[in-house]
Amino acid sequence: MNITKESTGDLTATIQIDLTAEDYGEKVNAALKELQRKAALKGFRPGKVPFGLVKKMYGNSAMAEEVNKILSESLNNYIKDNELDILGYPIANEEKNQKVDFENQTEFSFFFDIGTAPEVNLEINDKTAVTFYNITVEDEKVDDYLKNIRNQFGANINPETAEKGDLIKGDFVQVNGDGNPIEGAVTHNSSLSIEFVKDEDVQKKFVGAKVGDKIVFNPLKATGNESETSSMLNIAKDDREKMESDYQFTLTEISRIAPAEVNKELFDKVYPTDNIETEEQFRERLRQEASKYFQKESDNFFVHETLEKLVNETDIPLPEEFVKRWMLETDDKLTKESIDHDFEHYAKSLKQQLIVNKIAKDHDIKVDEQDVRNHIKGYFGKQYMIDITDEEKSKQLDALVNSVMQNQEEVRKIYDELFDEKVREIFKNNLKLNKVDVTYDKFIETVNEHHKHHHNHEH
Template sequence: MQVIETLAEGLKRELKVVIPAKDMEARMNERLAETKDKVRINGFRPGKVPFAHLKKMYGKSIMAELVNELVREKPTEILSERGEKSATQPEIAMTENEAEADKILSAEADFEFTVAYEIIPAIELKDVSGIKVTREVVDIDEAEVTEQILKIAENARTYETKKGKAANGDRVTIDYLGKVDGEAFDGGKDEDAELVLGSNRFIPGFEEQLVGLKAGDEKVITVTFPAEYPAANLAGKEATFDITVKDVAAAAEIEINDDLATKLGLESADKLKEVVRGQIESQYGSMTRQKVKRQILDQLDELYQFDTPQRLVDAEFDNIWRQINTDLEQAGKTFADEDTTEEDARGEYRKLAERRVRLGLVLSEIGEKAGVTVSDDEMQRSLFEQLRQFPGQEKQIIDYFQKTPGAAASLRAPIFEEKVVDHLLSEVKVTDKTVSKEELLADDEDGASETKKAPKKKAAAKAEAAEGEEAAAPKKKAPAKKKAADDSAE
């Protein structure tokens, strides 16, 4: 076998691989000899088939198998011998001429194919002891814990029937019938519907007109459906609702005690406070880590500057660009609405793709040299988290990760990255700084600098996620409303 380098330009490589016809024939003969005792051909006893006849019947099919095996296995072997790593799956090309292919399968011509790929550049690791990061920490006071408990307790709040007029915060029980142009419409009717005034569950103007009514009152109210209302036959239309109030109930005071804790599934008020405090700490901790990680990546980006494999950059850019356009489409916006142009946005997101690829290679090299690994248990927990987020779709998700090439890597990559960041945190200088929650949650303008000129709202946030912050999992659909009528009135 002869390997000839035909291109070495930047990170691009192209090799011409030539396997002489006599070597191919020798391989074929070995394979035929192995199958001689296994084949069954009418007119011949097992193992007594003449070699020439065997070659005539099976030679080309065996040669085709050899060709497939060689193009599948040799590129990896050759790159290993050259001490190179391909950034993506190498591209293999061979003759498409039928006559030439027939000569190769007949061992009358050398088998030639080309291997085109981009190498992963050699990365010389730099000293990171000079990296300095500030870890912002929030002190959680008792008032914030209490406030959060009260918000959670709203779901467990009880109501007691009262006499007199309904006020904001009261729960009214009503029957209603909606009409457009005097005609009732589908989904516009409900009986014994419970509505907390001020909750803004129903369309604008609906709840406000119920304030001041009392049990037994009847009233016709007029509202206008929003222009963007999902039901096209109602969007922007004026409608009336015939209302009958059947009950008015006042909200009971919420007290943080053992009874409330029991309603929320915990054994005591102290345990409730402990759990809520832990949840708040976790939320702030995630933001703290996100900011610390961004600082590390920004400084690594300054330390490491090298050419990146363009195929990796192209693939990363395509992923980003697809998400950007999906977000804009869902929001009903254009690049002009985001104070940019498509051309400028492409340029900015191309830079972002290059940064992400470069940092990914750096983190991979750091992790490899540090001996960072991802265990089977960690992979299993990551898979379970995917299953938990999509109840009812467990089989499809498992099938996807089992049968889709590279799918498992999408589970491994974020775990590996977080563990590399943990390793770096043990080597860089970290200074803790106590801040208010407002300071912690403030937008990180400097950290978002690479996307300032691109669509900078939802789209930009998602595009930045994978370069430092943990990317959000696909969100589940919101649960359906209890009754169809609510969908029309809400």
């Protein structure tokens, strides 16, 4: 076997792999002997089919399989041994690769194109300034959280008269212009929330209504939403006659959530281990919870903004044509036209990943299996209020951890989360942070403006 690499550009090269019978012969024979051992052909006892016949029947496919295995292994080893930092993966060079004839050929040459990752010259220090948003939790937000929690832990009651926030249930029947049921009318028992009725005149009809009252209205006009109307009446959206008709609604039930009292019982239900005694303490605990959630959103935006800035300020050349070919080979949904149209966006994502790789290398960022296990264990310990320093309880948690570790998708997600966390801390500890206090609503407005600006810029 002979492997060579020829440069074809600043960041591209072609790897040539030459194979002879010495490289694959023994493995092909071993594969054929295994096939002979298992072969069951009419007229022969199991395992007694002549080797020559097996070779004639399966020789070419066995050779193709072994050659492909050797190619894949050799290519990967060559890239690893020579410490080639490549983009994506190697792509077969269709122009140089000849049609293979396993029947008559014994020597083969294969060509693969590679794209090399550019050198990223980047230092993470306080010469780079980035805005960091510290989101303050206003009293109004705490009020909203408290209202939601009171409703969440409230009791369901059935009052006599409907109010705006109630859920009402009743029977729908399709009617004509005079308000009388039509022949073959649609009838359906369903529910609707009064506050989500967009037509104010219709909404007023429901407020103050009692069980047994009949209200004629046009559901489509009232909701302004075809999907909601279709689901509420159990009819197809394309049945325009039924969709656009008036209906009589006979009220059969009024449901309302009576908010839970703000007292010790509620505090213990929401935060059983915090021993909260007063509403003031409870509101402060809600504020902490909101602050933690807001902080996560702010952190994510901070990393996004930082990577945007670093990409814009760092010269990172890419082998564009190779990257486009690789993308086309990787994703069946992409076309040459769509890649060309959105390449600026794809290139930015790739450059951001190269920057993250550089930071991880320079700062020795690593996440291993034990990190993932510790994270899962800590999560369950907190969730179920288990003292993980207790040896017996710690063993019980280990069983839960082992169960989660079987889910590769979940493990990958946790790995990425821990890795991103470490990158974020590098940014926070080394960059110059211009800290700005903002309300949550102002923060969301800033994020939306940012996305709008960049969307317009890219298109």
